Structure formats: structure tokens, C-alpha cells
Amino acid sequence: MDTPAAPPSGLPPAGPPPVGLPLDGDGYPAPSGVARRPAGTAESARANRRWWDAAAPAYLAEHGADLGDVDFLWCPEGLREADAHLLGDVAGRRVLEVGCGSAPCARWLRRAGAEVVALDLSAGMLARAAELGRATGLAVPLLQADAGALPLAGAAFDVVCSAFGGLPFVADADGALVEVARVLRPGGRFVASVNHPFRWPLPDSPDPADLQVTSSYFDRTPYVETGEDGATVYAEHHRTVGDWVRAVVGAGLVVEDLLEPEWTPGRTQEWGQWSPARGALVPGTLVLVCAKPR
Template identity: 55%
Template sequence: MRVSSAANRHWWDGNADDYQVEHGEFLGDSTFIWGPEGLDEASAGLLGEVKDRDVLEIGCGAAQCGRWLVSQGARVAAFDISHRQLRHSQRIDLDSGLTVPVVQADAEELPFSAGSFDLVCSAYGAMPFVADPAAVLAEVRRVLRPGGRFVFSTSHPIRWAFPDDPGPRGLTSDRSYFDRTPYAERDGSRVTYIEHHHTLGDWIALIVASGLRMEGLVEPEWPEGHTGVWGGWSPLRGHHLPGTAIFICGAQP
């Protein structure tokens, strides 16, 4: 298994329980939240019509987004690299009565046939963590039907130039936006967690090179009255810096 995949599979398996305890209420059991700002697909409509569509969720975690899609009449498949996250998905299925078929898989090698889906989506799933986003985009293009859509959210690239701190320290840049050295945590020589950085220009170039069309970019503003803190995301930083980038991509008809 690739270094990035192995590290992040291990990290998420070890931290899934704490993650769901800390963020489960904010995410809901069957709500499609695009990021820490709280932008909800029910109001944003970035995917377009989902009823009677075949939809794939990449990096689903506990499949909260996929469960909302099921509630709207979509036919959903979902996957995550973390077995422990998928156990939480099964737990919420039982509690909510809404079931999402899930499988453990790596986003760089999708276990689905070509042309299987009308829509592919990912809310902070996989894209910040994969070493080869071009491989993921090529796989998405392969499984999308002509005229389909891929929408994904990830940490806004400008955040890379600032400390991951929700307080005043997080407002002063301390590194180059153009430094693409991955952020890695280690236990001795073993990588235990890793994130990869791509500029906005990098992402657009990767999307176009994959054969997808770049159709839109959404940078959610921090809403008034939202007082929550999620890692480096906070009201203080959110009113000054974009925290999330949502890329809307289309497959050629």
C-alpha cells in the first residue's frame, strides 16, 4: 500500500471514534455538510438534481452525506479507506433507518465499473490526503457517465501559508503558499499522518488534464452566528480567510 494511503488508513482507524464524538452532532446523521463553515447541500444545491440518480461518495467517513442523498431519492454507493469509519456508518444506518451501501477502498483505485454514476461527490474525503490526485480524478472521470458531475470540497489552498491555529496566530502567514512539501507526522521513521498541498492553479490544471471541465469554484463565507471551532477553522479566521474550496467539475457529454 502507498505511504500516504497506509498512513491515513491507520490514522483514521485510530481516530474515527474521537472524530465522530467531536463532530458527529455538527455533521448530523443524514445531513450533507460541505465543510466547517456549515454549508449544507440542501440549501446550496451544488450537485443539482439527485433524485433517481446514481451517486458515488468518495471518502465517506460515516456516510452522513450519502445518507442525506438516500433520503432525497438517490441510489448511493460510498467508500472510505478507514474500516473504523465504516463501522460508524453501519451504526448510524441502524439508528437512523437509512442505509448506505459502503465498501473499504482507496480513492486512487475505485472498485466500480466505467460509466456507473451520474454524480460523484466528496466532502473533505480523500482529496486532501492522496499523494496522486491526478489518479483520483482519472478514476472519477472513468466511473462518471457522459454529462455527469463531480463536486468535491477540500481545505482552501491559501490555508497552507498560515499556521493551523484558530486564534490570532493563525492570521499571520509563516510559510510559502507555493511550498508543496507535504505535511507529515511520524513515529520514528514511520509516517503516521500526511496531507498534501496543491495551489488553486494546481487543482484547476489537474481537473482539466483529467478530461473534466472546471464549471465552478465556491469559497463559503463564515456565517454570522456560527461560533464553532473545528481544528484551525474558527469565526476569527473565517471572517478573514477562506477555509474551504469546493470544486464543481463536469464530464464531457
């Protein structure tokens, strides 16, 4: 397969240190301001790379146990690939994971017999992925790259997946999905979980008592956090359900299913605004299940 392998050291390519991102008491970057304003492709990628490099230790300390070292969790609702089988039989298949983070999904896929490449924007996340690959004995090739510009050969993969990976942080979702379609073989499968678009107009709170519309569902203006100098340090982009469908179709893929996972019975884990009480009322995740025509 014409794809890059991990460096001999097992470490991801070096990235710039997250200079100028002071951390809050919880270990996450502390923004100086929050705005709703445009944020372009290069600006979003640069900001989110630095943010995730700085946030990786706190994020994994908070969520690492839930994510697992070798597991495939699609969403905070608790849907797992072992139960959902959205990717089909991956044994012997070539799989690209986009936005792999510390790569528990990629290691799960390798254990299931897949040949996997795990891609993420953040060197901080990939460093932890390399550590866990060595610790579990399930190392996978790691690639630091932007989801919107995949440095990979065309038609190289049977499956592309993304479990809350880079797509919500990419300014040009249409372009990113064109890239996904390019690297997929005819007949290949693409499955991605993203923030449910219905989250956008609601408060970022796990308490169902806070469920009220506070902004327009149709306002696509990005959510941007800024530093003391006014520069973007984090950017998240909103698309409606229709936007996602049009992006998939525009990339030449076929939508086979749209899943809105319900909260897993007995699951008590809260994850930001996701909670059992809120999850019983409104969806928090949208899963795009797609295929590339033969």
C-alpha cells in the same frame, strides 16, 4: 449498477487494527515527530488508513453532532447541500461519495432519493457508518477503498461527490481525478470540497491574531507525522488553486465554478483552525464544481 453492495452483516470489510498508534489525551493518535518530506501513494494510503481507524472515535465524538447523522455539510463554514444545491436534483441518480467517513452525506442523499455508494479508506469510519445506517433506517452500500484506485465500473455514476473526503490525503491527486472521471457518466457531475490552498502557509490556529505567513504557498512538500520508528502515520498533501484546476482539466472534466464559502451568519462552531473570527478574514475551504462533457 455494477458496484459492490455492503456485506450481508452490514459491516465493512475487515481492516488491520491500528497497531502502534498510541493515543493522546484527546483520543487522537499522538505522533512522535512532524516533518515536511515526500510521501508516496502507497505510503500515504497505508498511514492514513491506520490513522483514521485509530482517530475515528475521537473525531466523531468531537464533530459528530455538527456533521449530523443524516445531513450534508460541505465544510466547517457551515455550507449545506440543502441550501447550496451544488449536486442538483439527485432523486433517481446514481451517486458515489468519496471519503464518506461515517456517511451522513450518503444517508442524506439516499433520503433525497439517490442510489448511493459510500466509499472510505478507513474501516473504523465505515463501521460507524454501518451502525448509523441501521440506527437511522437509511443504510447505504459501503465500500472500503482508496480514492486513488476506485474498484468500480466505468461510467457507473451520475454524480461523484466528496465533502472533505479523501482528496487532501491522496498523494496523486491527478490520478484520483482521472478515476473520478472514469466512473462518471458523460454529462455527470463532480463536486468536492477540500482544504483551501491558502490555509497551507498559515498557522493551524483559529485565532485571527495568529494570521501570518509561516511557509511558502508554493511548497508542495507533504505534511507528515511519524511514529517512534520514524514510519509515516499521517500524511496530508498540498496543492495550489492552479494545481486543482489543472488536475480537473487534465482528467477531462470541465470546471464550472470554484466556491470559497464565507462563514455562515450565526454559526459559532469552531473546527480546528476554522472559526467565525478567522472565517471573516480568509477562506478555509475550496469547492470544485465540475462536469464531464457529454
